[in-house]
Each structure stands twice: as structure tokens, then as C-alpha cells.
Amino acid sequence: MSERIDSASTTGMDWLLPKIKTMTVPLIGILIFLGIWQMGAPKIVTSLGAVPGPTQVFQQFVGLVDEHKEAREKEAAFIKRQEVRNAKKLEKDPNAVVKIRAYTGKATFFDQIWTSLLTVSAGFLIASLIAIPIGIIAGLSQTVYTAINPLIQVFKPVSPLAWLPIITMIVSAVYVSDSPMFEKSFVTSALTVMLCCLWPTMINTAVGVANISQDLQNVSKVLRLSWWTHVVKIVLPSAVPMIFTGLRLSFGIAWMVLIAAEMLAQNPGLGKFVWDEFQNGSSNSLGRIMVAVIVIGVLGYLLDRGMLTLQKYVSWDKSQALR
Amino acid sequence: MSTKEHLVITQASIDFPTPNGPYRALDKVNLKIAKGEFVSIIGHSGCGKSTVLNIVAGLYQATEGGIILDGKEVNEPGPERAVVFQNHSLLPWMSAYENVELAVKRVFKGKKSKAEMKEWIEHNLSLVHMDHAMDKRPDEISGGMKQRVGIARALAMEPQVLLLDEPFGALDALTRAHLQDSLMEIQKDLGNTVIMITHDVDEAVLLSDRIVMMTNGPAATVGEILDINLPRPRDRVAMSETPEYIRCRKAVLSFLYERHGKKIEEEPEVVEETVETAEEAATEAVEAEASNLVDIKKKVKTEAA
Ligand SMILES: Nc1ncnc2c1ncn2[C@@H]1O[C@H](COP(=O)(O)OP(=O)(O)OP(=O)(O)O)[C@@H](O)[C@H]1O
Ligand SMILES: [Mg+2]
Numbered sequence: 241m242s243e244r245i246d247s248a249s250t251t252g253m254d255w256l257l258p259k260i261k262t263m264t265v266p267l268i269g270i271l272i273f274l275g276i277w278q279m280g281a282p283k284i285v286t287s288l289g290a291v292p293g294p295t296q297v298f299q300q301f302v303g304l305v306d307e308h309k310e311a312r313e314k315e316a317a318f319i320k321r322q323e324v325r326n327a328k329k330l331e332k333d334p335n336a337v338v339k340i341r342a343y344t345g346k347a348t349f350f351d352q353i354w355t356s357l358l359t360v361s362a363g364f365l366i367a368s369l370i371a372i373p374i375g376i377i378a379g380l381s382q383t384v385y386t387a388i389n390p391l392i393q394v395f396k397p398v399s400p401l402a403w404l405p406i407i408t409m410i411v412s413a414v415y416v417s418d419s420p421m422f423e424k425s426f427v428t429s430a431l432t433v434m435l436c437c438l439w440p441t442m443i444n445t446a447v448g449v450a451n452i453s454q455d456l457q458n459v460s461k462v463l464r465l466s467w468w469t470h471v472v473k474i475v476l477p478s479a480v481p482m483i484f485t486g487l488r489l490s491f492g493i494a495w496m497v498l499i500a501a502e503m504l505a506q507n508p509g510l511g512k513f514v515w516d517e518f519q520n521g522s523s524n525s526l527g528r529i530m531v532a533v534i535v536i537g538v539l540g541y542l543l544d545r546g547m548l549t550l551q552k553y554v555s556w557d558k559s560q561a562l563r
Numbered sequence: 564m565s566t567k568e569h570l571v572i573t574q575a576s577i578d579f580p581t582p583n584g585p586y587r588a589l590d591k592v593n594l595k596i597a598k599g600e601f602v603s604i605i606g607h608s609g610c611g612k613s614t615v616l617n618i619v620a621g622l623y624q625a626t627e628g629g630i631i632l633d634g635k636e637v638n639e640p641g642p643e644r645a646v647v648f649q650n651h652s653l654l655p656w657m658s659a660y661e662n663v664e665l666a667v668k669r670v671f672k673g674k675k676s677k678a679e680m681k682e683w684i685e686h687n688l689s690l691v692h693m694d695h696a697m698d699k700r701p702d703e704i705s706g707g708m709k710q711r712v713g714i715a716r717a718l719a720m721e722p723q724v725l726l727l728d729e730p731f732g733a734l735d736a737l738t739r740a741h742l743q744d745s746l747m748e749i750q751k752d753l754g755n756t757v758i759m760i761t762h763d764v765d766e767a768v769l770l771s772d773r774i775v776m777m778t779n780g781p782a783a784t785v786g787e788i789l790d791i792n793l794p795r796p797r798d799r800v801a802m803s804e805t806p807e808y809i810r811c812r813k814a815v816l817s818f819l820y821e822r823h824g825k826k827i828e829e830e831p832e833v834v835e836e837t838v839e840t841a842e843e844a845a846t847e848a849v850e851a852e853a854s855n856l857v858d859i860k861k862k863v864k865t866e867a868a
Contacts (some may be wrong), residue, residue: 455650458646458652462621462622462645462646463669463670464642465665473654473657556655
């Protein structure tokens with residue numbers, strides 16, 4: 241009996257050991273990094289005080305969470321007060337016109353994160369919806385490829401930040417409506433993100449499509465598949481790995497560009513948070529900016545993991561090593 | 564054999580563009596094939612067999628001359644001329660069933676109901692004994708199984724002409740024999756015209772009504788056509804002793820190795836000689852090895868000293 245328990249526990253360990261190993265090594269790396277940071281940071285003194293170490297940064301993070309909770313409570317209280325006030329008004333005079341105002345408190349750190357995530361997803365989605373079809377057509381037709389290649393090559397190296405002023409002007413000129421569905425700043429940021437997402441996706445899709453094996457193309461020709469069936473059954477599955485390479489490249493760039501664009505244009509989002517803290521210049525600012533830096537990094541990493549999971553789900557070749 | 568002209572290749576020549584100007588791979592290939600005939604093409608590697616097949620399939624366009632199938636010129640690929648490719652060419656993201664389904668849907672859309680199509684796909688997969696692994700994807704089955712699915716896909720299209728490019732090339736002898744038998748059976752039942760490329764003389768003699776022997780490239784063409792007058796159904800064991808079989812086999816071998824031999828000296832008839840040369844080679848190798856050893860010993864000695 242005891243033997244059985246023994247063997248069970250060893251098999252349990254067998255399964256656990258590699259996991260512990262893969263966990264400990266990165267953990268050691270992180271701990272060493274934190275150690276160096278903790279020791280080195282106080283030695284650098286800026287006009288805003290000493291550079292905060294990991295513990296101070298963590299405290300700032302807790303502070304930001306508290307601030308967020310507080311803001312939510314304030315908002316709830318505001319709405320409640322308004323409701324009560326309106327109800328009283330209506331009691332006195334059923335025909336009174338009641339005003340319902342939205343809460344206009346300062347956006348918290350977490351509001352800004354949400355805004356940034358929303359903006360980057362919107363820009364990325366629009367870009368993908370444009371770039372993948374164009375990439376497929378360019379990959380299928382040498383003529384189309386030759387026609388758009390110079391344009392891609394010229395626009396690709398341009399930092400989308402250079403486009404930002406132009407986009408801002410165009411958006412404020414064209415996007416006029418009395419009850420806009422999205423804020424102008426959101427549209428501007430999303431379009432800037434879109435511009436930088438277009439090129440890597442387009443190029444990689446085109447290359448993936450152009451390199452479909454001749455054998456499979458011959459199969460399609462012999463069957464005389466319709467254009468649509470050819471694209472759906474043969475072109476897309478073979479180009480999926482390259483399309484995803486493009487998408488992940490795009491997403492990485494988009495996340496970086498978005499933060500910069502928000503800083504530059506003072507559009508809501510994490511970039512604005514960083515910029516505002518920098519302008520505030522309180523003793524907490526450096527710590528809060530560092531919280532933002534870490535959050536930006538972690539989110540970027542998680543977003544890429546998300547794309548990878550999606551790629552694994554969509555890809556037909558499950559044995560393929562994806563990283 | 565019907566004398567009606569079914570598939571006619573007339574003066575087909577093809578030039579491939581190369582950096583050093585056009586390369587004439589085929590020169591004035593002429594061939595008439597009757598309906599239901601089984602023709603093998605045999606020739607040395609690189610002579611242009613696949614090119615002939617690709618022209619008939621419509622995947623290549625002849626520079627001069629052309630192909631006429633039932634009175635109509637062929638200038639594009641089409642499902643009435645199904646191809647079994649040299650390397651199976653299955654879509655790796657589809658199961659065996661789905662690979663066949665793609666072809667069946669294309670050919671029988673509107674002619675067969677969904678249930679009929681399903682039955683037809685399963686029937687064709689069972690013809691090549693692949694019904695047990697229908698739902699496996701190409702990377703989950705062996706090379707021979709992939710080739711069988713490729714054949715099922717082509718058969719399921721009920722083509723007028725079945726084009727086979729070394730269909731059994733990469734298979735072991737047992738699977739190969741089995742598939743040859745099934746191919747003969749299927750062709751007897753369906754009566755379609757078959758053009759098959761092969762490197763295997765026995766396979767060519769066993770399966771074909773005629774063997775087309777091609778000369779070496781560049782500017783390869785039909786060198787000789789051999790009629791095989793063996794009764795069908797053919798049994799590989801019983802047949803191998805008959806004088807007709809031996810005559811045909813010899814004719815092909817003498818064409819390939821005596822008259823159009825590629826500097827590779829390989830005379831299968833003179834078995835003793837090859838054995839001798841093999842022995843010689845072996846002794847040479849042993850001697851070389853021995854002298855090598857002596858060298859190494861010398862080296863070690865000098866180094867030690
Ligand atoms: N697309 C092409 N472009 C240029 N040259 C080609 C092309 N296809 C074939 N060739 C040339 O034509 C000749 C015949 O090629 P082919 O593939 O028909 O030979 P094959 O008889 O099928 O050989 P194997 O038995 O090895 O398959 C070769 O010399 C080859 O180099
Ligand atoms: Mg070939």
C-alpha cells in the first residue's frame with residue numbers, strides 16, 4: 241500500500257519537476273534584476289527626488305488602485321445624488337425637465353489603460369481588415385504587387401508619428417457630427433495605429449501567398465477551383481503562418497506607437513498618463529511613471545501571447561513550434 | 564482496341580526559358596491514344612516524361628504543336644484530365660476525406676446530392692483501401708497511404724483521362740504490387756484512358772497496352788512504341804514466364820540500356836559480370852582501407868617519436 245502511494249507521488253513529482261525548473265530560472269532572473277534596481281535606484285537623485293526602487297513603485301501601484309476605487313465611489317455617489325435630486329424635482333413638478341449629466345471626474349490610471357487597449361485594438365483591427373485582403377491580392381497577382389510595392393516601400397519606414405499632425409487635421413476637418421460615436425482623439429489615435437499596422441501585415445501576407453507551393457497550385461488548377469474556393473481552401477491555409485507573423489509584428493509596433501502618439505497628441509490613454517505625471521512633477525511622479533512602464537510592458541507581452549494563442553488555434557499545423 | 568482517335572499529341576515541342584536562351588526539352592512528340600487504353604511512358608530521368616504529362620494535363624503550354632482530346636484542343640487544365648502527382652500533393656490541412664471531397668464537390672456539384680457525394684467519396688477511398696483512415700490528415704499517414712489518397716482523389720473525379728506521374732515511385736514492393744493490381748481492376752471497371760509515367764520496366768509491361776519509350780534530352784521525343792499483347796486480366800506471377808512478357812521486357816531494356824543508354828553501364832542481362840565487378844570493387848575498397856591503416860600507424864609512430 242505504502243509502495244503504491246510512493247510511486248504515485250514520484251509520478252506527481254515527475255510531472256511537476258520540469259514545471260518548477262521552467263518557473264525558477266526566470267524567477268531568479270527577475271529577483272536579481274529587482275535586487276540591482278533596489279540598490280542602485282536611491283543613488284540617483286533627480287529634481288523630483290531619488291529614483292524609486294521596486295518597493296516604492298509597488299506602493300505607487302497600490303496608491304493608483306486606491307485612487308481608482310475612490311474615483312469609482314465618487315462616481316457612484318455623484319450618480320446617486322443626481323438621481324435623488326431629479327426624483328425630488330419630479331415629485332414637486334411632474335413636468336420639470338431633469339438634466340442627467342455624465343460624471344466628469346479625472347480619468348484614473350486604469351481608465352487610461354482601458355482607453356489605450358481599446359484604441360490599439362480598433363486601429364489594429366481596421367488595419368488587418370484592410371491589409372490582409374490587399375496582401376492576398378498582391379500575392380496572387382504579380383501586377384498588383386508591382387503596382388503597390390513602391391508605395392509600401394516608401395510608406396513603411398515613415399514613423400506614424402509623422403502622420404499624426406496630418407491625421408489630427410484631417411479628422412477634425414472631416415469627422416464632424418453633433419453626437420459623435422467616438423471622440424476625436426480616439427479616432428486620431430486609432431488611425432495613427434492603423435497606419436503603422438498596415439505595412440507589416442500587408443507585406444507578410446503577400447509574401448506568404450506568393451510562396452504557396454507549386455504542387456498545391458497545380459492541384460487547384462487541375463480541379464479548376466473557382467477564385468473564391470482557391471483563396472479559402474488553398475491560399476489562406478498556406479499563408480496563415482506568414483499572415484500571423486505580420487500581424488504580430490504589427491501589433492508590437494502598434495502598442496509602441498500608440499503610447500508615443502498619446503504622449504504627443506495629449507490623447508487619453510497610458511501615454512497621456514505618463515506625460516501628465518511628468519508635467520506634474522510631484523514626488524510621486526517618477527514612481528507612477530515606472531508603474532506605467534511596467535504595465536505597458538506586461539500588457540504588450542500579454543497581447544502578444546494572446547495573438548500566439550489565436551495563431552495556434554487557427555493554424556492547421558499543430559505540431560509546428562510556435563513562439 | 565478502338566481505332567477512334569481519342570487523345571492526339573501532334574508535333575508537341577516545348578522550350579523552357581533559361582538564362583542561356585531557350586532550352587528545348589521536347590521536340591516533336593507525336594502520340595495517338597485510343598479510348599480506354601493504358602499507355603506507359605518510360606525513359607531516363609530528366610528526359611521530359613513529366614513535361615509530356617504536364618502538357619497533356621494543360622499545366623504547361625506546348626511551344627509548338629498541341630493536344631487534342633475528343634476533337635477539342637487542350638490548352639488549360641481541367642478535371643476531366645485528373646493528375647496523380649509525383650509527390651501526392653495532398654492539401655496538408657485537410658483530412659483524406661476532405662481532400663477527396665474537394666475534388667468531388669468541384670466535379671459533381673449539382674449532379675449528386677450530399678448523401679450521394681459522401682457515399683461516392685467513401686467508395687473511392689475504399690477502392691484504395693483507405694476507408695479506415697479517412698479522417699487522418701496527410702502528416703498522420705504513411706507515404707504509401709498518401710499516394711493512395713492521391714489516387715482516390717483522381718479516381719473520384721471520374722476523369723476521361725487519368726494521368727499518373729510515377730504514382731508508385733516511393734512505395735515499397737508490397738504496397739506497390741497491391742496498388743498495381745487495384746489500378747488494373749479499377750481501369751477495367753471504369754474503362755478510362757490512362758497515361759502513366761514509370762521507371763519500372765516490370766510495372767510498365769504488367770500494366771500497359773503500349774509502352775512509349777522516350778529518347779534522352781535535350782530535344783527528347785518518342786523513340787519507340789511497344790505493343791504488349793498480353794491477355795487481360797493479367798496475373799503477375801503466371802505472366803512472368805510467358806515468352807511475350809520476356810520479349811517485351813527485353814525490348815524495353817534494350818531500348819533503355821543498349822540504344823539509349825546513359826553513360827551509366829548497367830546491363831541487367833549480364834549478371835555475372837556485375838557480380839565480378841562488385842567483388843573487384845570490394846577488394847579494392849578493402850585494400851584501400853588497409854593502406855590507410857598503414858598510413859595511420861606510420862603517423863602515430865612518427866608522432867610518438
Ligand atoms: N519549368 C521548367 N523550366 C525549365 N526547365 C525545365 C522545367 N521543367 C522541366 N525542365 C527541364 O526539362 C527536362 C525534362 O524534365 P522532366 O521533369 O519532364 O523530366 P522527367 O523525365 O520527368 O524526369 P524524372 O524521371 O527525373 O522525373 C529537364 O532537363 C528539366 O531540367
Ligand atoms: Mg518527372
